[in-house]
Each structure stands twice: as structure tokens, then as C-alpha cells.
Amino acid sequence: MREGRQTVTAVVHEVDRYRESFARLEAGAAAKGWAWFQPVRRDAMARFADLGFPTVRDEDWRFTNVAPIAQTAFAPAPDWGITPAPRDLVPFEFPGLAGSRLVFVNGRYAAGLSSLGPLPAGVTVTSLAQAFPAHPDLLQAHLARYAEYHQDAFTALNTAFVEDGAFVSVRRGTVLEEPIHLLYVSTQTPAPVITHPRNLIVAGEDSQVTVVEDYVSLGDGVGFSNAVTEAVVGQNSVLSHYLIERESPQAFNVSTLRLHQGRSSSVTSHAVLLGGALVRNNVHPVLAGEGGDCLINGLFLATGRQHVDNYMKVEHASPHCGSRQFYNGILDGQSHGVFHGRIIVHKDAQKTDAKQTNRNLLLSEDAQIDTKPQLEIYADDVKCTHGATIGQIDEDAIFYLRSRGIPKESARGLLLFAFAGESLQRMKVEAIRTHLEALVAQWLPQGAPLEDVR
């Protein structure tokens, strides 16, 4: 009994912290022309207070204990602080990519570090804070209309505390060739800081756009990025989304990508996760219109005591849609990986074709993976397949390579790189893929090749 009471006290305490900062934020934000959003904020805050942080008793959080996040007294990002010098951001550039880059420092848009390339007519790329007064119609139509803040505590928290992020809108019939790079930089701060990046992507009918969401750290502060991205993908449009998590080994990151897909739209979601202490990657497409298609592709690499949880919730809400999930994980040290792949096929979603594959390599005895497919099918004419593998590095292959003169470490590196390559090769933007390949090669034990091994 006593234990139970203590738990309750702790939950209240965890939520209270946010209640106080919410009161402060509300007073400030109301003055900034966000008036219409205030009820949503309040609603979200109330939901967060009700839900509290999830625990491992919650089915969706069975393998991930968020106590380290719940128990840390994060402060909102300070208004002031050290602005990184442009040269600090050079390592995060994609050579050969000419598109726009929006830089956010501790969650706030940094105009001085950002570069907006020439954009075709019909394309808007701006910070969310600027979009509030400039594009009220689109924001009112879409912001917080898709992400489930009523069900998910982190989304609720983000929605309650939204201040900035990116707003990308592509008008009907417009094709934006160059990817838009959203760079979220966490700097070293005296106290742990929480940020709530919020991105809204609105791709009109017959449009095309690529967005890269990239989380990086300068220094190794204990920051928490609690991000939510909503993407509305219009009829017959094409959206590619990349998520790169490469924050410091102390960082916390919960990212939620909510995709709302119209008729015959096509979405690819790519994730490369190699940073952070505790990372949760939520990908939630809803195939709302007939004939939509999505490819959910990811690679997660963890070592030390890192914890990486990939939570997929692929919802088929219309007939004739296809979804393919491919996630590969490499786990070393005492790291813990999770792949929880839900596929929900709603009653009317006949002729659904859903596929899910999760492959994992464990490089050490102490590394751990939990992989869980979860199929909820309410239509009768559907095709759903899933498969998961957990294995070690193939010693026969290592010997084969060594017997031809390739040193042991290179042989290991080569096999790991090939395994990671399965995921990387699905990423079609060459400049991004090349950059990510180098990033992955750096992560791998020495001897990994830096060229195309295919």
C-alpha cells in the first residue's frame, strides 16, 4: 500500500513541474497572436496531466522505461544563450545539396544560421512562429489535427508547449526538387533543457517535397527533444521524410511523425538513429485515401547503454493501399533496441497489402532486442506479412572474407556495413545517402569501408 501511494505522489510531482511552466508559457504566448491556438494548448495540457508519463505497464511502452525523462527537472530553453558559429554546423551539411536549411537552436529558429534557397512559386518554407501570423488559415486547418495528443502523453506535452518548428507548404502541382533540411541543434546548457520542435508539412495535390529532420548536439548536455511532425500529403503527391538522430549520448529524444495520406499519395519515411541515451521513434502513417502507398524504412545503431525504441503504427483506413516496413538494427555493448510494429487494417480497407520486416544483429552478449509485430485486422480481404530475425554476425562469411586476404576487422566492418546498407540503399537522395553512409561507417568498428560495397 505504501509503495502505491508513493508512486502516485511521484506522478503528480512529475506533471506539476510542467503545469508551472505551462502557466508561464501561456501568459507569454497569448500575447504573440496565437490566440486561436490557446484552447488546443489548454486541452493538450489537461490531457497530459491526465495521462501522465507512460509506464511499462502501458502496452505501447512495454519495453521502454521513460522514468529518466519523467524524473528529470528539465527547464524550458532559455531565450538567451550561446549561438553556435556557422562553422560549428559545417559537419552537419550535406555536400552537394543546395536546398534550404532551417536551423533551430535549442528549439528556436535561428534566422542568422539558416539559408533559404530560391524557392519555386507556391512553396513556403518558414518557421512555425512566423507562420502563425502569416498563414493562419493553413495552420488552423491542419495544426494539431492529426497527431494524437489525446492518446499520447508526449504528443500532448509537445502540443501544450509548441513554440517553434518548421512550416513547409507546397501548393498543388508544385514540385520541390531540393530537400529541405531542418537542423535541430542542442547546445550545451547549464541545466537540462526540454524543447518541443513542432513541424507542419502541407503537400497539396500532385506536389512533391522532401524534408530532412536532423537532431544534433554541440557538446554533451542532457537535453530532451520532444518533437512532433505532422505531414498532410495531398492526393497523388509524393513526400519523402528523413529523420536523423545523432544527438549526444546523454540526450533524450522522442520523435513522432504523423503522416496523413490522401488518395494515391506516396510517402517514404527513412530514419537513421545512432545518437541519444533514450530514443523513441514513433512513425504513424494513416493511409486515409484509396491507393496510397508508404515505405517505412529505418536503421538503428546502438551501443553502450543506449536505448532505442521504434514504434510503428501503420493504419490502413482505405482500400487498395500498400505499406512496407523495413527496419534493421545493430546493437552492441549493453544497448537495448525495440521494434514494435503495429499494423491496423480498418474495416473498409479491403485489398490492403502490408508488409513488415525487422532484422537485428546483436554484436555482444549483453545487447538486447525486443521485437514485436502487432496486427489488428478488421477487413477480410487483405494481405499482411511480417517477419523478424535476430542474429549474430555470420562467422562463415567472416572466414570466407579472411580466407581471401581481408583482415578480420575489415571483414566485420564490411558485413556490418552491408547489413546497414540494406536500409541505406532504399534512401534515394544521393547526397543524403552518401552523408549517412559515412556517418554509419564512422559508427561501425574500425575497418568499415567508406565506399560503395555493393
Add this chain to the structure above:
Amino acid sequence: MLEITNLHVKAGGREILKGVDLRVNAGEVHSIMGPNGSGKSTLAQVLAGRETYEVTAGKVTYQGRNLLEMAPEERACEGLFMAFQYPVEIPGVGNTYFLKAALNAIRKARGLEELDAMDFLTLAKEKMTRLEVDDRLLTRSVNEGFSGGEKKRNEIFQMAVLEPRLAILDETDSGLDIDALRIVAAGVNSLRSPERAILVVTHYQRLLNYIVPDFVHVLVDGRIVKSGGKELALELEAKGYAWVEGEARAAAPATA
């Protein structure tokens, strides 16, 4: 070049090689024949450096060095090559990348300049033409989805590119049709030279019509029970392994 003395090898807690003696000089071609499970592949794998086999006694000297102390890659760099009975599939690693990395590792060890992509391709194409290997194999992952025959040819192709001093072929002939067999044999024969030695492990006499050995050894139950010239292969073909097995049993000291 290679001297094996009283080699005993264990795997999975069982003794598989029970005292093998073999001496191979430069310029010679030896054939090792024997029934299924007699230990032929075990011998080949141990020579290539496979660590799952435990050498419990004996000595192997290669070019004056203790072979058993060398890592597999070191052996390869010193010119040893083993064509696998069952080549391994390696998804995601391209054949071209793999073979170029292998060749350059070996060239580096020999103090030669590494080949760039262009020079490597020229070399590879030339060998492929000679061995009638489909050059589409180059663009595929190592052995992935190859037919049995393609895998064997790929082994010989690798051998042709890496130009070993001691080549050990473990049943490279099994599963090949007669045309493929001729091509493989031609590839092996073109490697024959006074500085090189070849060890052909096979089940059947057939290959030895094309690669004529200087010596034939019969391995039965982990021991070489008979050695002779190329005629021995023909005799084996005619009389079957039961013949040597019987002889071996008669000659072996009673153990139980």
C-alpha cells in the same frame, strides 16, 4: 612448400583427422581422394585457417613457416588459396568490391601497388573471358543466389585473379557439367608452374582426366591410407573405396 606432419584435428568433440602426413613441393599437383566424411574438407579448412577446428597434435609448415600460427588472412597474403566446397553467400557485399579488396590486401602484403577500380576491372574482365564466367556475376552480391555451378566458377575466377602459390580445391568439380569442368580444369592448369603447387580434393576421378596429378592420396577415416601416382585414381575408380578401406583395415594395428 607444404609439409604436414602427424596432423590430428578435432571438431565438435570428435577426432576427425587422426594423423595426416603429406608433403607437397613447388611445381607439384597432388590429389586427395576419399569417401564421404573421411575428413577431406576438414583438412582443407584447417589449412585455410578455420578456427572451429581444433588442432590437437601435429605440425604444418608452409614455405618454412608454422602455418598453424598464421591468421587466415595472413595465409591468403602468403599465397594460400582454398576454393570452398560450399562457397558462402554474402548479401550486400558486391563481388567486385570483395575481390578488389581481397586482391589489394594481398598485393599490399606483397609490397605491390594497389590497383585502382579501372585497372582491377580490366584484369577481372580478362580473367572472366578466359574462364567463360558471365560478367554479370561481378555486379551481384558475393555468391548470393548463384547456382551451384556459378559458385564453383566464382571460386576459380577468384583463384585466377588472386594467383596463389598454393591452391587447395575442395571438390570444385562436384556439380559441374562437363563443359564447366573443362573450363575449370583449364583455369587450374593455366596456374600450373614450377613455383606453384595445387592440392585437388575430389570425390571422383573424372576431374583428374583434365587436371592430371603427380600424386594421388587416399584419405579414409582421417588418415592417408594409400598414396601413389595418377594410376591410383583410375584403380580407385575401378575398384571403389571399399578396396582401400579393406586394405587399410587389414594393415592397421588392432585398436580394440
